[in-house]
Amino acid sequence: MTIPGHKFVSAHFTDNARTIVEALWTDGKETRTEYIEAKEGDSNWENLLTHIDIDALHEATYKYIKNSQKAFEIQALQIAKDQGVLQDFQDKNVISEAIIKTLFEKEEDGDSKNTLFVFKLKLFELEFIKKCKTRKLKSDLRKAKNIREALNVAIKIFEESN
Amino acid sequence: MAARRPLYYDSGNLREMSEAMITSIQNRCVYVYGSDPSVTLSVVGSSGTLDSMSDTRMQAGTDTTDSTNFDTESETPNISQVTPIVFDKISQVNASLSAPTDTNNRLYPVYYDGSGAVQAMTATDMFDTFITQAITTLVDGNDRDGTFRIHTATSLTDHTLISSTPVFTDTRADVAAYTDAGIPETRDQPTTITNYYVFRTNQGTAPSITVPFQVTTGNDLQTYSASAFDAMLLAEMRHHTVNTVGSRITYSINGTGANRGTGMVDTRLDGSGNYQQRQDGPSGSPSTVYRTQEFPNGSPQTINTYFLKITRS
Numbered sequence: 001m002t003i004p005g006h007k008f009v010s011a012h013f014t015d016n017a018r019t020i021v022e023a024l025w026t027d028g029k030e031t032r033t034e035y036i037e038a039k040e041g042d043s044n045w046e047n048l049l050t051h052i053d054i055d056a057l058h059e060a061t062y063k064y065i066k067n068s069q070k071a072f073e074i075q076a077l078q079i080a081k082d083q084g085v086l087q088d089f090q091d092k093n094v095i096s097e098a099i100i101k102t103l104f105e106k107e108e109d110g111d112s113k114n115t116l117f118v119f120k121l122k123l124f125e126l127e128f129i130k131k132c133k134t135r136k137l138k139s140d141l142r143k144a145k146n147i148r149e150a151l152n153v154a155i156k157i158f159e160e161s162n
Numbered sequence: 163m164a165a166r167r168p169l170y171y172d173s174g175n176l177r178e179m180s181e182a183m184i185t186s187i188q189n190r191c192v193y194v195y196g197s198d199p200s201v202t203l204s205v206v207g208s209s210g211t212l213d214s215m216s217d218t219r220m221q222a223g224t225d226t227t228d229s230t231n232f233d234t235e236s237e238t239p240n241i242s243q244v245t246p247i248v249f250d251k252i253s254q255v256n257a258s259l260s261a262p263t264d265t266n267n268r269l270y271p272v273y274y275d276g277s278g279a280v281q282a283m284t285a286t287d288m289f290d291t292f293i294t295q296a297i298t299t300l301v302d303g304n305d306r307d308g309t310f311r312i313h314t315a316t317s318l319t320d321h322t323l324i325s326s327t328p329v330f331t332d333t334r335a336d337v338a339a340y341t342d343a344g345i346p347e348t349r350d351q352p353t354t355i356t357n358y359y360v361f362r363t364n365q366g367t368a369p370s371i372t373v374p375f376q377v378t379t380g381n382d383l384q385t386y387s388a389s390a391f392d393a394m395l396l397a398e399m400r401h402h403t404v405n406t407v408g409s410r411i412t413y414s415i416n417g418t419g420a421n422r423g424t425g426m427v428d429t430r431l432d433g434s435g436n437y438q439q440r441q442d443g444p445s446g447s448p449s450t451v452y453r454t455q456e457f458p459n460g461s462p463q464t465i466n467t468y469f470l471k472i473t474r475s
Contacts, residue, residue: 004305005319014464020425032314033356035425035467042421043303072461075337 003034008051012064013038021057023048103148112146119147123154128161165291166283168271168374171385178274179372184291189369191296191399194392196307196365200257200400201411203310203360205325207251213415214250215468217428218243220335220458223435225346228452235437238454243430244350251329252360252470254413256404261285262397269394271374272383282377285398289409292395293402297409301472303420305363310413311423312358312470321361328357330426330468335458337431342438345453355462358426360470412475419473426468433460 006025014022014035021036036044052060123129123141132138137157144150167178179187203212223239262269262285270283283291300306305320316323336353373391375383386394403411412419435456443450 003313003318004321014427020427020464020467030315033424034314035427037421037425037467037469044421044424068461076459 003032006032008048010060011036011048011052011057012061013057018058018061021045021048103151116144116147116150120144120150123150126154129154129157132157132161134160164284164287166271166273166287168273168283168291169280169383170372170374176274176280176375176383179374183372185295186369186371187395188292188295188299190371190392191292191395192299192307193366193368194396195296195300195399195403196363198396198400199308199362200259200404201413202255202257202362203324203413204253204255205251205327205329205360206253210250210253212252212254212413212470213417214248215330215415215426215428216246216248216466217331217333218246218430218465219333219350219352220244220431220433221350222335222340222347222458223456224349225453225455228454229448229450230452232439232441232452233454235435235454235456238437238456241433241435241456241458244352247331247333249330251327252413252415256410257400259401259404261401261405262394266379268377268379271376271386280383288398289402289406293398294409296399297403297411297474300403301411301420301474303422303472307363307365309363309411309422309472310470311361311363312426313361313423314356314358316359318361320364320366322364324360324362326359329360330358332356332358332427332429334429334462335431337457337459340436340438340457342440345438345440345455347455347457355429356427358424361423407475409474412473414471414473415468417471417473418475419471421469422472423470426470427464428466428468429462430465431458431460432463433458435459 003025006027009024009026009031011021011023014020019038021038023034023036025032025034034044036042036048038045040046120141129138129141134157137153137160141150141153141157144153167184169176170179170183171177220241221244223241226233226238264270264285267282267284270285270288272280272282273287275281300309305311310324311321312329313321316326332355333352334355336351339351339353340347371391373386373388376386378384402409413422436459437454437456440453440455441450442453
């Protein structure tokens with residue numbers, strides 16, 4: 001049984017047992033949802049099969065699930081970004097903000113020591129710092145009390161190496 | 163079982179109706195029933211006669227506060243299901259009717275008995291010839307005149323909305339309404355996914371029929387007037403659909419019979435909770451409050467599907 005005045009749009013199963021189908025119909029203005037029992041003899045089901053065959057219905061279901069998962073992942077990422085849990089480091093504005101925050105915002109005691117330690121380790125992995133022959137600069141880098149000082153020394157080493 | 167072949171007037175002759183003519187009258191029974199159905203559905207505030215339906219959804223967990231640090235996810239209360247919202251709004255109403263009175267056996271069409279006599283059909287003949295087939299058609303799950311169905315909008319071509327009050331509403335937690343900045347968030351923040359309404363299928367186009375003979379009070383044969391024949395058919399249909407065991411039209415929620423319109427689905431988000439934090443005040447200050455709360459999340463899953471069903475019982 002078609003919804004009077006509506007045309008078929010799409011359909012997919014909604015449950016693992018494949019007993020219920022969500023069919024979408026449109027009257028040209030709005031799309032309506034109809035839930036149909038996939039049961040032989042059911043007039044809605046029999047009508048649906050005149051619009052989409054069973055193989056196409058299974059394929060549409062597979063695609064729907066894939067798209068839903070993808071949509072959910074995108075939504076989760078967006079929420080995480082909106083709430084500052086996740087940053088997009090392909091965005092240069094985000095990188096700029098992160099640099100400024102790292103360099104100039106007041107640091108918490110417990111966090112800063114660990115962050116500074118990791119930051120120095122990463123700097124010492126850079127080739128131009130590894131090759132630096134100026135012992136004082138390397139010593140200053142080791143002794144730097146915060147990220148600003150460490151970065152300042154690293155820049156001096158970089159400029160000296162070029 | 164005593165299905166008859168009624169007689170009709172054909173250019174000065176009495177003729178038995180063909181199968182096609184009888185089928186047309188069966189369809190006419192469906193049509194006339196649509197003008198005044200004896201079994202109707204109404205939308206009530208509560209305690210409908212059909213089974214109730216439940217809408218479920220998730221809500222945020224209770225928020226936590228701490229003066230020294232954030233409670234961990236395991237310390238923060240989980241999201242939970244709200245108490246199901248019960249929809250018990252559909253009532254079936256059966257007209258109170260008696261069997262039509264067949265005074266002097268003249269109410270029904272006449273037939274040839276095969277032994278040289280023409281006689282009027284009995285009420286049983288009438289039922290076996292026209293009514294039972296018409297009732298089968300009414301309950302086949304298609305949009306039949308005077309039957310009821312579910313739809314997801316407040317208008318539908320060839321149908322009449324019974325009430326603008328939905329008989330079922332599927333809701334889910336509104337994920338976008340919950341933010342960390344809003345902690346403590348109101349635990350239950352729903353959004354409506356779909357409303358479901360009851361419609362009656364309107365009376366359609368009258369099937370053309372050949373009107374049979376009946377016996378007059380003067381014991382002559384005469385073709386019924388069209389209106390008298392329709393009125394007789396309607397009275398039969400109304401009577402049998404509420405009184406005759408095995409032919410009474412019965413609606414139900416997820417009972418037996420054919421589905422009428424869309425199923426009504428209860429959906430719910432399937433996530434295990436979205437743990438969030440909010441710091442109220444500067445770090446280290448004794449007045450600072452560390453808040454956490456878990457919000458509903460996940461993908462919508464169908465929890466239950468309810469069908470309005472129609473059958474004869």
